Amino acid sequence: MIFEILKPKVEHIIASTEKTVDERLLNICELLEEHLDYYNWVGFYFRNGNKEELLLGPYVGAPTDHTVIPFGKGICGQVAVSNQNFVVPDVAAQDNYIACSITVKAEIVVPVFVNGENIGQIDIDSNTPDPFTEADERFLEFVCSQVASML
Structure with missing residues (x-):
């Protein structure tokens, strides 16, 4: 399974402390987009301080105008509220x-989640209809836990 092959690669990126957090986040985006054919846009959004909005962080894929997303708006905004x-x-x-x-x-x-608080999210768009499985969810939960460990 590709996810088991990618897990140590994610851990290696997280452990590369000579790079900045944003560089490591970008490297994770690049890794996922490169190795999973149906991951066509991969990026991170993070809470903007105490504001009820998300700011776009590192990503790979087509440019997006959605650099600020209010809580509750769109899929990312809904996840910011629902956890x-x-x-x-x-x-x-x-x-x-x-x-x-x-x-x-x-x-x-x-x-x-960092210390039980939803501080951001990984967002993946696919140009393939209905490609995501429970295995994707579990893998991305692993990725997010690894990301949380460096924040």
């Missing part, structure tokens, strides 16, 4: 979806 993973098999069926690209068919968002 739960959100898997969207078909973005066209979601009322509260913020369209980034007409090529995006599905999305998965998994929160990053």
Whole structure:
């Protein structure tokens, strides 16, 4: 399984303390986008201080205008409020979806918790309809726990 192969690579990136946090986050995005064909946009959003909004962090994929997302808006904004993973098999069926690209068919968002607080999330868009499985969720939870360890 590709996820088991990628886990030590994620751990190695996290342990590369000679790099900045943003460099390591970008390296994780690059790793996932490169090795998982259906991960077409991979990025991190983080809470903007005490504001009820998310700011775009490091990412790979097509440029996005969505650099600030209010809590509750879109899939990322909903995860900021719910503190739960959100898997969207078909973005066209979601009322509260913020369209980034007409090529995006599905999305998965998994929160990053530090000391029990949701401080951000990993957001992945796919141009493949309904590609995400429970294995993706478990792997991305692992990634987010690793990210939390360096924040």
